[in-house]
Amino acid sequence: MIVPEQVEVLVFGVEPSTLSPVIDGLKGHCRLTAADSLGDALERLKGESPPGFCLVGNHEGGTGLILEATGLLDRFPEAVVLLNDREEILWANTLASQVLNFSSHNGKRARLFDVWEDAEIVGQNFCPVNTVLVTGCQAKTRVRVNDKTFYDVTVSPVTSRVTDGQQLLLATLRDNSEEILQQQKLNAIYKAGLDLGDLQPEEVLELSTHDRIELLKSKLRYYTQELLEFETVEVRIIDQASNTLRPLLALGMDPTAEQRTLKVSAEGNGVTGFVAATGRSYLCENTTTDPLYLVGATGARSSLTVPLIRHDQVLGTFNVESFRPGAFSQTDLQFLELFCREVAVALNTLDLLMAEKATTVEESTKRVLCEVADPVDDILNDTSWIYEKYGEQDPQVRERLKRVLQHTQDIRELIRQAGSSIYTESGAAILKKPSHPNLAGKRVLVMDKERDIRHSAHEILERFDVVVETARDGEQALRMARTFHYDAVICDIKPPDMGGSELYRRLRETHEHTPVILMTGFGYDGEHTLVRARQLGLKSVLYKPFILNQLLKALEDAVCPAM
Template sequence: MSEQTALRKLLVLHGPVLAAQGVVEFLQQHFEVSVAAELADALDAMRQTQFDAVLAETADFLPLERGAVTHQAAVVLDTIGDGVCIIGPGGELVWANRRARELPSETRQSLKTLCMSVFEEFSEMKNCAALRGKRFSMMPQDGAYFEVLCSPVCDRQGVLRQVAAVVVNATVQRRQELKLNAIDRAGRELVRLDYEALSNRDAVQRLALLEERIIRCSKDVLSYQHFAVLLLDKRTNRLELVISEGLDEDPRKYELFARTDGNGICGYVAATGRSYICHDVRTDQRYIPGLRNARSSLTVPLRLHDKVVGVLNVESDGLRSFGEEDRQFAEIFGNYVALALHILNLLTFERHSTHTQVSGSISAELNGPINDIISDASELMEDYIGHDRLRSRLGSIIEQATQVRQAIQKLAQSPTIIGALPAEPKRHDPVLVGKRILVADDEELIRQTVHDVLTPYGCQVDMAADGLQAIENISKFNYDLVITDIKMPGATGYQVFQSAKAKNSAAPIIMITAFGYDPNHSIVRANQQGLNSVLFKPFNVRRLLEECRTALTAKA
């Protein structure tokens, strides 16, 4: 009996055989025995107490086992997170687990209506055994979203009797899906910067258009009210402000670099490429103030081709306002922002590249015939020695053809100004006359052409062949207008811009460039600090004069 005495609690379902043989009395001498007179009592005892063993007569064993299994199944169904129920053909609730019973009354009624409709649909099928479950979605008026799987319940004869339903509350997942769809739509709108939308806009207007779209999408889709976009200058490793919305502190007053220490959260994110959630700005040493009374922030990298090109920083006056879901959404949106900025640059670059390709094609097509003319004329000169008049004319042809070839080669190598004409007699223009203008460009043709265009209007035009010379001129003279190329030796156009603004904050400045992709973000930064206009080579004389007049008028 040593092995049997290890069993402490026994449940005995009383029966005539066990009573006649005195089994119960014998077991009571060695175990703690509970006796149930009926099957229902035994099942009820099993629900309330954990027994080590159950003893029943053979005739009662199968019903008892089924009851135990049913009890265990009911326990499992009551503990799972989804609602499970059985609905009759008239909408009556036959059975439901705890989660289904806890559903709001409106939701339960919607579920009954759905199951009744499904029962009618299933009833039209003759073979109940061949029926398969069907999925539905259910959206009560309280804003919740449920996914429902309805399956037929058939009897042994294959007759449909009821509908079993599994109800999954997918409200959170649905909201995430809708938000992702909204972010995707907003992102597509950001990158839909087609040529028709931008062809009549200058660089400043294009940036303003993109800025407006980013701000609108951030507020409408992600509910961002306080945020900033900063781009990384690969040359200096500095983060430059592009867009700032709803921040009390001016981010420009902080000099931030892509470094893990000493450059705030934005610098850390730009250096590591990892997003950063600041749950409480009061306890985070990396936080640099942006929003007055800010309590938390979220900063994500802007990525392009797996490279960090900037950061998106969002701030909130609520404590712990951002979680992992917000981080994921912000990262997706940030990638769209990076792509939109890149496309904006590429559209401009495409315009320059097209011009260069056309010029190169013209050069390739004409160089051959021009070379033939020069070669043939040279041979004729050798044949007509002594015919001075004819040799003189052939020499003129060779000289003119050589000049044409050089001009075409220069056109292919460097964008120029369309419609530039030789200097004309002075014209009276009250806006331009008497103005001292600095033209800084490392291409002599550009400098000289701008000089020749503006001088007849009474302008005094100084020229600088590189950025350092331009900065030196600015330090010596007072200019009414500065026209500077973006990419020059010595110093960049943005550094020339800074020097001019440092001397005179109201000085009008026009930037010119043949490079649509601006890796140092000179146009973006200058636009934030008072840039008047940008001219993209090739530009025509009319456009040059219009921009000069507009810039000088704005100053006045």
């Protein structure tokens, strides 16, 4: 006679005093197996020959068994691991088994971080299990598996204790890679922004404007490829004078597209022109169907273009392209916008350095011209005196004196040209230099006995590219007027060696068509010079010290009477 095998019943968490009648009644019909702990019960349930029934008396333990037995924990969106106080894995749901590459169903026990071989604790808590055992409170830490995979590990105590006194722990492993990588990228973009505009003092002194731009381009190239990981890039800067977008940097772009002339316009100038005109970012999901897109990189199927904005002003555009349709997400857009803010700051810093250098050059040139003004004027005055007195006696002397006069005048012009050249090279195009095109290149003679007035004439008028020469008295002024050509003459009404009206008359006799402007201080004109000069054709009177607008207007009226 074959005796049928008895059904195995797993008994867990049953107090003898409460369910002893039930257990006694089952003994004759079933094979009872007792589990001493939740971990032991789980191992038996997951074994090769699990019991047919489970008798649960302990509420907390029963809940855990029900969750496991019905597979609810396998559907949990995070990896869940049950540990003992030795950090050994008693059970793991399916996601945890995949993360750890470990199965808790084979009956083997292993420590969590022994199984997780590639894991490196990078959080502040290096022993979360020990922290829970000591404090009885939840503990958290962070684990790095590789450069792009991170998990947040949370270890919590299980309220019930097993019979042998061991504590059970529940660990959840949450994949936090995306959030951490985004934060890392934000930090990297911030550091990149600091580096883009970072120039050491020696670099400011030693590098030319061109060298600084090349340094910025090399940094942009590095961070675009290494940090943002973009395939093709084009950066353009707005030329305010022509309202065009000139290329600053291009990587992987078609040469024809790189050399294409683009204007700041929302129509007819592609996505780049649209972004520059509107100041809004533009995400092109499919280049083959987008009406704004102009071919940049050959074969590109999607693009992302962001404006470079500083102080609400669009400085340029940053365009990236991919050979895959829909390659860029809103996250890519946000990261690129953040990066472009830093690029705009770096460009603004370059502009400020250019402006500072250009201003320094201009001020230095002005100072040099002012310092040489008196010596050069003295040489011209003395040489013109010698020229008039002895030039007719010897043709060779006359020729040599002409050369001295010409070379002396060239001194100022060479200083001005050198300053203008350096000014242009240093980025003067970004500055709005004051100009009076009607006065540029005009030659003006200023006669006044006061050195400050003569210096003031040099300082003010040479800013507008006017060639200024001065005389101390009337005779010097007349001699200079006879020797050189001037577009206008400005004289004080009280020369130290003759009357003001006499000087005016003799100047008009020397060059009938040369405009003569008289100037006076705020005092009484006892000789009535102005009245007499007006009778001789005087049209303009200036007051000293010079008033800028009045001086410029009087000169413009004199040299361009028809305007």
